[in-house]
Amino acid sequence: xxxxxxxxxxxHRVEVTxxxxxxxxxxxxxxxxxxxxxxxxxxxxxxxxxxxxxxxLEPRPGGYRVLWGSHDFAVDLLEPSRVDAVAPRRAPAxxxxxxxxxxxxxxxxxxxxxxxxxxxxxxxxxEAMKMENELRSPRAGRVVExxxxxxxxxxxxxxxxxxx
Amino acid sequence: MAxxxxxxxxxxxxxxxxxxxxxxxEMGIASVAVFSEADRAARHVRLxxxxxxxxxxxxxxxxxxxxxxxEAACASGAEAVHxxxxxxxxxxxxxxxxxxxxxxxxxxxxxxxTLMGEKTSAxxxxxxxxxxxxxxxLEPLADDAAIRQExxxxxxxxxxxxxxxxxxxxxxxxxSAADLVSAAARARSEAQSAxxxxxxxxxxxxxxxxxxxxxxxxxHHGNVVHLFxxxxxxxxxxxxxxxxxxSPLLTPxxxxxxxxxxxxxxxxxxxxxxxxxxxxxxxxREPYFLEMNTRLQVEHPVTELVTxxxxxxxxxxxxxxxxxxxxxxxxxxxxxxIEGRIYAEDPDSGFLPSxxxxxxxxxxxxxxxxxxxxxxxxxxxxxxxxxxxxxxxAWGEDRASAIARMRRAVREYRVLGIKTTLPFLDRVLRHxxxxxxxxxxxxxxxxxxxxPPEEDRPWPVAVAAAAISAFEQRRAARTPSAxxxxxxxxxxxxxxxxxxxx
Numbered sequence: 001x002x003x004x005x006x007x008x009x010x011x012h013r014v015e016v017t018x019x020x021x022x023x024x025x026x027x028x029x030x031x032x033x034x035x036x037x038x039x040x041x042x043x044x045x046x047x048x049x050x051x052x053x054x055x056x057l058e059p060r061p062g063g064y065r066v067l068w069g070s071h072d073f074a075v076d077l078l079e080p081s082r083v084d085a086v087a088p089r090r091a092p093a094x095x096x097x098x099x100x101x102x103x104x105x106x107x108x109x110x111x112x113x114x115x116x117x118x119x120x121x122x123x124x125x126x127e128a129m130k131m132e133n134e135l136r137s138p139r140a141g142r143v144v145e146x147x148x149x150x151x152x153x154x155x156x157x158x159x160x161x162x163x164x
Numbered sequence: 165m166a167x168x169x170x171x172x173x174x175x176x177x178x179x180x181x182x183x184x185x186x187x188x189x190e191m192g193i194a195s196v197a198v199f200s201e202a203d204r205a206a207r208h209v210r211l212x213x214x215x216x217x218x219x220x221x222x223x224x225x226x227x228x229x230x231x232x233x234x235e236a237a238c239a240s241g242a243e244a245v246h247x248x249x250x251x252x253x254x255x256x257x258x259x260x261x262x263x264x265x266x267x268x269x270x271x272x273x274x275x276x277x278t279l280m281g282e283k284t285s286a287x288x289x290x291x292x293x294x295x296x297x298x299x300x301x302l303e304p305l306a307d308d309a310a311i312r313q314e315x316x317x318x319x320x321x322x323x324x325x326x327x328x329x330x331x332x333x334x335x336x337x338x339x340s341a342a343d344l345v346s347a348a349a350r351a352r353s354e355a356q357s358a359x360x361x362x363x364x365x366x367x368x369x370x371x372x373x374x375x376x377x378x379x380x381x382x383x384h385h386g387n388v389v390h391l392f393x394x395x396x397x398x399x400x401x402x403x404x405x406x407x408x409x410x411s412p413l414l415t416p417x418x419x420x421x422x423x424x425x426x427x428x429x430x431x432x433x434x435x436x437x438x439x440x441x442x443x444x445x446x447x448x449r450e451p452y453f454l455e456m457n458t459r460l461q462v463e464h465p466v467t468e469l470v471t472x473x474x475x476x477x478x479x480x481x482x483x484x485x486x487x488x489x490x491x492x493x494x495x496x497x498x499x500x501x502i503e504g505r506i507y508a509e510d511p512d513s514g515f516l517p518s519x520x521x522x523x524x525x526x527x528x529x530x531x532x533x534x535x536x537x538x539x540x541x542x543x544x545x546x547x548x549x550x551x552x553x554x555x556x557x558a559w560g561e562d563r564a565s566a567i568a569r570m571r572r573a574v575r576e577y578r579v580l581g582i583k584t585t586l587p588f589l590d591r592v593l594r595h596x597x598x599x600x601x602x603x604x605x606x607x608x609x610x611x612x613x614x615x616p617p618e619e620d621r622p623w624p625v626a627v628a629a630a631a632i633s634a635f636e637q638r639r640a641a642r643t644p645s646a647x648x649x650x651x652x653x654x655x656x657x658x659x660x661x662x663x664x665x666x
Contacts, residue, residue, distance in 0.1 A: 001635050005627045014627060016635040017553040023635070025628040032624070036632050042523045042580050046629055052486070053622070055629045058523060064633060069575040070590035072583070075625035077634050129300045 004120050004136065005063075006076040011120030013138060028119065028139075060130050080136065095164035097125055102155045104133075109150055111143045111161060123161045124148050138162050168194050168484055169244045172270070173237040174212065175258075176248030177227060179554055180462070181208035184246045192367040196235060200226035207538055214240055221548045226506035227251045230258050234265050234302060246476075253459040254281060254330065261573075262652060268485040271437050274457050279433060280456045284327050284365050290453040293428040298370065298452040300442060311348050314366050315341065321369040324348060326362075328354035333358040335402070337369055372454070372604040374445040375399065376411050378426040379467045379479060381438055383565040386652035387488040388425040389429045391467050392497050394440075398592060400608040403586065406592055407463040408502040409470045412563060412601030413449060422451055424524045429456070432549075438464075438479050446574040454621035462505070462555070465536060469501035469559040500566040501559045503573065504589040506537075508551040511588035519547035523581030530568075532559040545582055553584065563601070567593055571584055609641075 003014045005027075016028040023034045024140040035047040046053040064134035108125040111117060122134040123143070145162035148154070171194040174184045181197060185208060188195040197212035202221035207213040213464070216236040219226035226232070228251055237245055245262050247253040247270070259274035265523040271277070280286045284304045287297050301316055305329035307309050315322060324347055325333025334348040334355030348364065356362040379391040396404045410419070419563030426441045432457075440461050442454040464475045473495075482488070525541045537554035539545065545553060558573055560566030571593045577586055592598050598607070631642060 001631075001638065003631050003634065005631060007623050007627055008621065012625075012627060016631050016633045019639070023628075023632050025457075025631060027624055027627055033626060034628050034632060038631075043526070043578070044526065044629060044633070046625060048625060048628065053625045053629070054525075055625065056524065056578045057629055057633055064630040065580070066629050067578055067580065068622055068625055068629075070577075071585050071626075072587050073623065074620075075626050075630040077630055098428055116234050 001078060004078045006078075006120070007073055011118055013119060013136075040062070049104055053096075069140075076144055088104060095144065095162055096141075097159055098135055098161040098163065100126065100158040101135070102119055103155050104153070106148045106150055106152045106160075109146060109148050111137075111146060113143055113146055115143045117141065117143060117163060123163075126154075135160065137161075138164060169268070171196060171213075171240065171242045172244045172246055172480070173198065173233070173240060173242040174208070174246050174248065175227070175233045175237075175247075175252055176250070177203055177206060177208055177538070177549065179552060180209055180248035180250075181419050181462070183246060183536055184476055185211050187474065187480065187534045191477060191480065193480070196236065198227070198236050200498075200548070202548055205543070207543060209539055216240060216646045218369070223251065223548060225476065226589070230255070230261050233258075234261050237262075237267050238265060241265065244270055244480075245481070246270040247459065249459050249462055254457070256281060256468070268483050270479050272435055272439065273541050276433055276435050280435075280439075280458050281330075282327060283325065283329055283455055285452070286456055287365075289433060290429055293425065295308055295429055296423045297449065297452040298367040299455065300363045300367035304365055306363050307344065308333065308348060311364065311366070312344060315344055316474050318366055318368050323367045324351045324364050325367060326351065326359060327365050328355065328359035328361040328363070336366065336378050342381035369445045370444050372447065372606055373397075373444065374411075374413055374449075374604050375404075376413065376422075376445055376451065377440050377442045377461070378422055379438070379440055379461070379475075380426050380430050380435070381454075381475070381482070381488065382430050382434055382436050383482045383488045385487050386431075387491075388427045388435075389488060389490070389492045390426050391471050391473060391495060392423065393419060394461075394463055394466050395603075396463065396597070397603045399604050399605050404463060404503050405507075405608060406502065406598075407466050408500065408566070408590065409466045409561075410497050410500065410542055412603075413445065413447075418449065418451070425453075429453075437575060438475055448601075461629065463503050464639070465534060465555060465557050466503045468503045469534065469557060470497045470499060472498065475512075499559055499561050500563045501557060502566045502570045503555050503557045504555050504570060504593075505585065506550060506552050506554040506556060506577070506589070507524050507585045508582045509546045509585055510583035511585050512583075515585070517547065517551050518583035519551070520582045521545075522579060525580075527554075527557070528576035530573075532569050533557070533573045537618070553579070553582075556589075564599075567599060608666050 001016050004014045005014045017024050024030050025034050037045045039045050042057050058065040063075045063077040104126045107127045111123045117137045119140045121137045124135045126133050141163045148160040173196040174181045185195040194213045197208050198218045200221050218232040252258040254272045256277040257258045259269040262269040288302050301314050321339045324336040334351045336351045338347045352362040375396045382388040393411050394407050394409045396407045398406035440457045443451040445451050508518045510518045521544050527535045534557040546654040559568035561567050574590050
């Protein structure tokens with residue numbers, strides 16, 4: 001599963017794979033092996049690279065509140081549209097080409113050449129199957145090419161935006 | 165006076181009611197709790213032997229109703245009433261009502277509460293025994309001409325305070341003559357509505373003062389002792405958040421001098437039971453008497469940890485007309501104690517109250533830790549009352565080990581469901597100025613203002629924990645038996661994403 005996470009005012013792209021207590025969590029391209037146990041109520045124990053983390057988890061609108069030691073985090077989670085989830089899975093280094101993850105219509109173009117963007121910032125809004133999907137920048141950087149045009153119909157794999 | 169109490173009514177709620185009920189249980193005395201409609205299932209109700217309803221949630225209709233508290237005390241057959249702190253604890257009419265109903269008020273006599281409650285009479289008494297007071301007026305002022313004349317004599321900046329004062333009401337810092345008229349008008353009208361008395365007095369404002377207080381205890385037989393000081397300079401909005409004993413600011417000589425003067429004032433006032441003399445200290449460490457609190461203080465456990473004296477039990481014994489079981493020379497401060505107040509407040513949004521249900525609570529333990537809490541797992545923190553949830557204390561052989569222990573305990577403490585001041589306590593305990601003992605009453609404000617961004621926040625762990633939880637939740641929702649609806653965070657997320665797009 002791929003998620004857009006926001007914490008302390010920064011956006012991160014997160015991928016979770018695995019199951020049954022052992023997961024690989026990749027945050028902005030960096031993978032971590034996580035051993036994860038529920039330990040009663042809202043508390044979980046995490047072992048990450050041999051380090052032990054005793055964490056409290058509380059669901060809140062848009063994500064979770066996470067207590068770690070005396071640190072209090074508000075983590076926002078947003079699942080990008082399912083089809084989007086298969087597209088920008090490349091490592092966020094070097095120029096990144098944002099491709100249309102599905103056939104559909106470009107509703108809005110949110111970026112222009114030369115613009116500085118944050119990781120997770122929306123670049124293009126596509127409509128497919130009567131649903132609008134925001135396609136986000138997989139990395140922070142500068143927009144160098146914009147191929148998408150509003151009201152244009154595109155096929156899967158059409159080049160939309162390049163960020164470097 | 166009763167020889168020994170069989171039953172005590174505790175006229176309070178929250179952690180202090182729990183504290184007094186525990187003392188009663190240890191002494192073999194039955195305890196009677198009182199509760200408002202909001203507190204039916206509160207911890208103090210559950211721990212007490214008996215519990216009597218005294219009215220609706222609003223404090224004015226329940227915990228502040230003298231008639232209902234007295235009625236509950238008489239109906240339950242209690243012989244004595246412990247008022248805790250706050251609510252009716254410094255209300256002379258309540259103490260008098262207890263006396264008239266034949267109940268022992270566990271505290272000073274009602275006349276002494278009146279004497280000390282009137283701040284200018286307390287100041288005059290202090291001057292009479294040679295206690296230095298903050299320069300200012302010794303008589304209450306009732307008209308603007310007198311206020312102006314005295315203000316010019318004292319000089320600016322100065323503090324305008326309600327003569328009947330307390331709790332920060334009717335309190336104004338006046339920086340210049342130009343602000344005096346409007347500040348006086350507001351202070352007087354606040355004092356009028358809070359205390360029914362609009363007289364004020366003036367005190368010179370000290371620059372970055374320290375707040376140090378002396379605990380005293382007096383029996384009915386003329387024995388008076390002091391139990392040393394508590395340092396209470398870490399305050400936000402004139403309310404204490406971190407207290408400790410000994411104070412890193414006092415020398416042995418100064419401690420002895422302040423203690424001796426405090427005992428002199430207590431003798432002169434004919435004071436009985438527990439009390440606290442508050443002092444301000446200026447940058448030259450010259451102490452000035454501020455006021456006397458005629459009750460148990462919130463931060464009394466700090467003194468208990470360093471002296472080994474159970475102040476609540478001692479209050480009860482003194483109310484039973486027993487003699488103080490020790491003399492001044494028997495008392496020593498052993499090691500160092502720190503208290504941090506855990507309020508249901510959000511330190512990241514200006515200490516806004518954060519009432520609500522406690523989803524989960526994990527309380528630290530281990531060597532040298534004490535948690536005086538009014539709540540447990542699943543309890544509601546009502547919005548009607550003071551947001552103090554618990555007091556966490558650490559004792560260590562010296563100040564450094566007490567700080568280290570306190571930091572350890574703060575990190576172990578977990579409260580889910582509401583926001584608390586725990587992250588703020590951690591910031592105080594880690595601050596180099598606090599560690600070095602460089603503290604004054606503006607410390608907490610400065611901490612909030614120029615606190616550097618934390619670089620060591622383990623945010624990837626937080627993100628991983630949240631993401632795995634979301635992942636597992638979706639997987640659970642996908643199993644054939646589960647309802648196929650999107651989980652709450654996904655629904656919320658979608659609302660946000662659609663909203664943000666428009």
